[in-house]
Amino acid sequence: MAAAEKLAHLPGDAPIQFFDLKAQQASIRGALETRWTTILDHGRYIGGPEVDECEQKLCEFTGAADAVVVGSGTQALVMPLIALGYGHGDAVFIPGFTYNATANAVLLAGATPVLVDIDPATFNMDAADLERKIQMVKGNRNLRARAIMPVDLYGLPADYAALESVADAHGLRIVADAAQAFGGRQGNQWIGTLAEISATSFYPTKTLGGYGDGGAIMVRDKEVGDLLRSIRWHGTGDNRKESIRVGINGRCDSIQCAVVSEKLGIFEEERQRRIQAASIYNERLTGKVDGQVVGANEESAYGLYTVRVPDRDGVRASLQEKGVPTAIYYDTPIHQMPAFEQFAPPGGLPECERASREVLSLPMHPYLSEDQIHRVCDALLATLQR
Template identity: 45%
Template sequence: MQFIDLAAQYQHLKDKIDARIQAVLDHGHYIMGPEVAELEDKLAEYVGVKHAITCANGTDALTLVMMALGIKQGDAVFCPTFTFFATAEVVAYEGATPVFVDSNEDTFNICPVDLEKQIQKVIAEGKLKPTAIIAVDLFGLPANYPEIKRIADQYGLKLVEDAAQGFGGEINGKRAGSFGDIATTSFFPAKPLGCYGDGGAIFTDNDDYAELIKSLRVHGKGKDKYDNIRIGMNSRLDTIQAAVLLEKLAAFPQELINRNIAAEKYHSELKSQYKTPVVPEGYVSSWAQYTLVAEDRAAEMEKYKAQGVPTMVYYGTCMHQQTVFKALGYQEGDFPVAESLSKSVFSLPMHGYLNIKKV
């Protein structure tokens, strides 16, 4: 059994993907070719936003957003401590300060109660300017955007959705990537919608953000590539990856159904043994991972290994515990839920072609 079976997906889509790649090889426009524009149109339509701007990877997508929002030294950007490193890395890269927030114990996502507490703490200290929130759609489930948006509006903060794991998720029919002021995703192969290399995208309804990001992703260019009007970066999605993603996006709705069937099977078999994932009413998860909570994680993972079932840990170390952020002065116990999750969660195989036997 594969943890994420990309080979099974490729065999299912082989003829269509091969034809798409061959078309790129035939026309030879390997960078920003016609498939890139086609993909951006279809991504925007799927997510339900005016603009989808592709780029080289998910981290670049977040970096471009930080640049577009003008995040800088002295700014505080609030983000979960229980997530992948890139979410806070891009904040620090702009010279700003990531301010970490605890998790909700049921959804694993950023906790709105602790978010407001951390915002008020920064305001009281008066050293940093609260500027933005980055919420992460962890393991496929959108964060609590109705409540997070209320908090963002109350304190005048920009809201960024990191939908790298959440693409395909929903809240009351509204899809991941359409929440907040601007959103990002990753097309890393292991993501719900992944390519065969690196790739990313930014989603927004804001025309000004869209035009700015289109410039920033190509060295800050103006009317042509020899008139650079701002400092940008080189972050373009290559055409072959766009071609692959076009066929994967066409198959994605059925794969999403399959993921939810697999998740329900897991839940019915495992709810008596573990704390299983919670999907609130009105929410849909894209199940980037199916994640359990166990008192003795190592022992449980060994049991699955003995049965030939691979498992993974996301994430074994919280952000505030990592060496590079020690200078921020956080202590053990500052984020009790996230710290507990980092010691107890593990994930089972999940993909759109999973055949689950009794687990």
């Protein structure tokens, strides 16, 4: 049965959920219970065989040379910066429109975030503004331009060709924040191989989520993977009794690895369902509502389906009255948050600020029915026509 047919046969009269983890759990619960019994029997709750299995399956799916599972998506961002040796005086360029974890990761590593505006069509880092910010840092004697941390927002890969061109011109490394984007790709390359180092999150509502916190770092170089494994376990070597470098507790529990491995078994089916759901949204809304632009040679993972609307808060309230849940990712750009306002660039970030006023995310998960998606579109279009 094709993905479109599977989507059409799901029940349409049930209440619409923004995320639906219960439906997914029902499809794999028996297998999960078997896995949990196995973990209880072997008793290796941290560092069990499930960890190796999960890392191998991540490599098989993405084509990465290595994958290192960790305790959270934030750890997956911090650890590569530690591995690359970044710290005081090192500038890491991040988009100003993202979750606060991106900025926190840079600061936790001891480096300085430099905020870059976004492309209004994709919501991802704007390569032209990145170039301007690099030139600004080069004029600052207290900072060294070292790395770029693009975010694959809502599931859409950043413009890696453009970003790599800038990075190569200035000798910068790229560490990708792919927390929302496992399952996206450009051409024949999956997220996980589009940058030399890519971090993703296993937070439950992500495209590949566990049942708690977790994450993974996917790399092109196996030696980097080995270094990250040491950092993951307090910088220890093979005997784990003494630190040979500075590290952290970045371990992921065996139970979360078991959940992620089981979900990888149904991931492609779920990915196709997300694509089908997005295609219905696109058919109904294109030309009537501005949405995230996905290029011809790329696929979004559709961690979120996000549009721009006028009077966003009023539209959201109206949809809620109609039984349509929505969410806002994000209503405050990084440079306007109290913790990070010291890093606000002169003149602000106009496109980040505009997006924060306009974006609205609609229900998106693999267990939406076609009828439910049409109900969302009907409600949204009716609200906009008032």
